[in-house]
Amino acid sequence: MTASSPGASAAGAAEERPRPKIALRRRLLALRRAGVLPDPAVLTERVLALPEVARATCVAAYVGMTDEPDTTELLARLRARGVRVLLPVVRADLDLDFREFGGTLVPGAMGTREPPPSATHVELGEAQVIIVPALAADEAGNRLGRGGGSYDRALTRTAPATPVIALLHDREILGDVPAEAHDRRVTIIVTQSRTVRPASL
Numbered sequence: 764m765t766a767s768s769p770g771a772s773a774a775g776a777a778e779e780r781p782r783p784k785i786a787l788r789r790r791l792l793a794l795r796r797a798g799v800l801p802d803p804a805v806l807t808e809r810v811l812a813l814p815e816v817a818r819a820t821c822v823a824a825y826v827g828m829t830d831e832p833d834t835t836e837l838l839a840r841l842r843a844r845g846v847r848v849l850l851p852v853v854r855a856d857l858d859l860d861f862r863e864f865g866g867t868l869v870p871g872a873m874g875t876r877e878p879p880p881s882a883t884h885v886e887l888g889e890a891q892v893i894i895v896p897a898l899a900a901d902e903a904g905n906r907l908g909r910g911g912g913s914y915d916r917a918l919t920r921t922a923p924a925t926p927v928i929a930l931l932h933d934r935e936i937l938g939d940v941p942a943e944a945h946d947r948r949v950t951i952i953v954t955q956s957r958t959v960r961p962a963s964l
């Protein structure tokens with residue numbers, strides 16, 4: 764069903780239009796569905812070891828879906844440290860609300876899991892670190908999400924200096940991710956083998 768051309772060049776990657784993102788997303792998702800994901804235990808230790816995370820008392824994160832790294836252990840370890848963990852809920856306008864994770868999750872929209880409506884609503888601006896879902900990122904920190912633009916919208920309500928972390932497979936750090944004006948860059952990329960700080964590259 765999907766025409767694949769794994770040997771194809773990255774032609775068009777420099778174009779600043781959404782279209783190349785769509786093809787890139789399709790290839791990346793196909794690879795995730797076919798292959799292994801990063802080891803969540805290794806990612807968890809790497810994230811917990813980051814000084815930004817060690818200092819934080821409130822962290823926004825997400826519950827990994829089947830084609831994303833499993834964040835269950837990371838969320839539990841943060842909570843065990845006494846950190847407030849905020850998780851996203853998609854709003855009707857595709858923006859995100861955040862609710863405090865109290866240990867209970869319910870099915871959300873589009874295959875996600877989220878805290879129940881009874882959970883405390885917290886502004887994303889309260890989070891000192893934001894762990895965002897991503898399909899890929901490049902060495903400048905340009906991030907590719909699933910395409911709803913939800914995180915791009917929500918991140919506009921945070922201080923520009925707030926660290927934004929993406930959890931990726933090594934092969935998902937690309938030479939170039941098509942960037943648009945609304946895209947907020949990630950400041951830290953954690954993979955199974957390394958921690959990359961795009962701003963310092």
Ligand SMILES: Nc1nc2c(c(=O)[nH]1)N(C=O)[C@@H](CNc1ccc(C(=O)N[C@@H](CCC(=O)O)C(=O)O)cc1)CN2
Binds near residue numbers: 913
């Ligand atoms: N784990 C996780 N939570 C998240 C996001 C995310 O990317 N990952 N989001 C980031 O904004 C928001 C949800 N946005 C989403 C956007 C698209 C799809 C999606 O396309 N999912 C499936 C279809 C599953 C279904 O319809 O049941 C797919 O990839 O094919 C999922 C979530 C908030 N929570």
Ligand SMILES: Nc1ncnc2c1ncn2[C@@H]1O[C@H](COP(=O)(O)OP(=O)(O)OP(=O)(O)O)[C@@H](O)[C@H]1O
Binds near residue numbers: 907914915
């Ligand atoms: N701040 C914003 N306000 C309104 N629309 C926005 C905003 N940011 C992005 N969008 C829109 O969202 C759509 C998807 O954007 P994009 O392809 O960058 O998503 P993404 O970063 O991959 O996804 P996500 O942020 O959900 O992980 C685009 O049509 C874009 O115009």
